[in-house]
Structure formats: C-alpha cells, structure tokens
Amino acid sequence: MPSNLPHDHGQAFEHAFDHMPAVEDFATVSDLFKQMGDPVRVRIFWLLCHCEECVINLSAMVGMSSPAVSHHLKQLKAGGLIVSRREGKEVYYRAADTAPVRLLHHMIEDLVAITCPNYGHPDAP
C-alpha cells in the first residue's frame, strides 16, 4: 500500500496499516461520535446514563421544548444508545446497557475532567 503513494519520503509506515480499520468501520465509529457531537444531545445522554426520566422532565433539565428533546431522543434511540419504556401517560428513557454506551459515557466523564480544569472545583478564584 505505501508504495503507490504520490510521495515516498522514507517514512516507516507500512506496519501501522496492517491493522487499519476498513472505511465502513470508521463510518460506524463516526456515526457514534456524531451523536455526541451536539451539545444538547450529549447532555441528554449523560443524564440518561445517570437516571431514567420522562420527556417533560428532560425538557426542563436541558431547558428546551419537548418536541426538540423528542427529536434528539429519537436519534439517540435509532443509534442504539438509549431505550424507552412506557408507563401510563409517560415514556421513560434511559441509557442502553451496551459496550459502546459504557465507552461513550466513560469517555465523556474523562474528557470533562481533562478539558475543564475547574471541574470539581467550581469555587476556584
């Protein structure tokens, strides 16, 4: 593979590409990341990793209309990140119990801790 590149600077680079994922694999991964690429959606997802809630309460928590929240929930559900359960008039959502969900959740917590130095010390000067 490296030989048919336009430029051949003597970069040792062949062995890295032995385990290069396929284009479709990257597409699958980027679809997951895309879900977390919206600031509202990542907040909803985080909330649903920590509790099970109905649409009205979620709307209040993120400060948005229920159609807007419902729209985000639909996407998260289509992506397999959350599940829902109807109880009476209300529909309760929560994070799905899957490996990608756990990974994304953990990733969010780590990224917050790394990129937001004031996290955990809100009263810093």
Next chain:
Amino acid sequence: MPSNLPHDHGQAFEHAFDHMPAVEDFATVSDLFKQMGDPVRVRIFWLLCHCEECVINLSAMVGMSSPAVSHHLKQLKAGGLIVSRREGKEVYYRAADTAPVRLLHHMIEDLVAITCPNYGHPDAP
C-alpha cells in the same frame, strides 16, 4: 434541583447531579466529538495518530482532493487535535501530543473493536 421539576416520580436522582458538568463543559466535549463525527475526518485523524504525512499523501490515502483534505486538516488543527510542520514545499501533519488526542485515539480503536466484529478477522466467511 430535582424538586423544581415538572414531575416528581420518586426517582433517587439528586446525588447524580452533584457532579454534573456545566453546560459549557458539555459544549467543549461535544466540540471534540463533532470533530470525530465526520467519517473522513476520523480516518485522517487515525492516520495522523500513526504517522506523519503530507497533504498529497493524505489525499491519496483517503481518496479525496487536496482542498477537501486541507479543509479537514484546518478544522482538526483549530481544534488542537493535530499539529503541522513545514519542510520545503510540503507541510507535514501529525496528531498533537495531548491528553484529549490520546483519549480520542484510544476510543476510536476500542469502538472499532467493539462495533466491528470482523475487525482483525477480515477473511471470515
């Protein structure tokens, strides 16, 4: 916080929100995820985590025009995920040496391994 929600189902949910990140923190995180939300950009990023390359070679690797690749590189650089270095006519890009970059890279590898069962066994039936 939980008490002023529209609905109060007896969900024990207060303690989870003691360490809920701020809205701006989620925005920072979603900006990072957004970078990985494009299938081409995540491929370029992965490549630059494994080798240093010039724009022309990157273009050949992902099968796109150099303006298109340059556009993606600009975004990744603005987000602090990659750095560049000029050497003669060529500009070499590589992943930045930062905690978020390492985290994202590791995350990509993990997600590929989890969501793409054929990964590592390309010759499966």
Next chain:
DNA sequence: GATACAGTTAAACAATCGCTTAATTGTTTA
C-alpha cells in the same frame, strides 16, 4: 365519550457542513 395530559410527528425555516472548482500563496529548482 369528552377532556386533559404526555409524547410524537410534520412542515417550514435558518444555519451549518462538506465538497468542487478556481484562484492564490509559498517554496524549490531550472
């Protein structure tokens, strides 16, 4: 059954995104 409440869907719209082509900047070599 009628009403009220919870949630979803639809239509419309502005905003953003990613790519293409074309022009421009920067660097090297003839």
Next chain:
DNA sequence: TAAACAATTAAGCGATTGTTTAACTGTATC
C-alpha cells in the same frame, strides 16, 4: 526570474441539521 509543485483560500452549491410551531397519537381520568 520563470516554471513547477505543494498547499491554502475563496466562492458557490447541494445536502444535512436543529429548532419552532402546529397538528396528531396515545393514555388516563372525569
């Protein structure tokens, strides 16, 4: 200095995205 090559930028475009308002299901209660 001129020509060739690498890379970036700009303008234009089609497509996608996120939100709003309004209409529409679904469930429980009166």
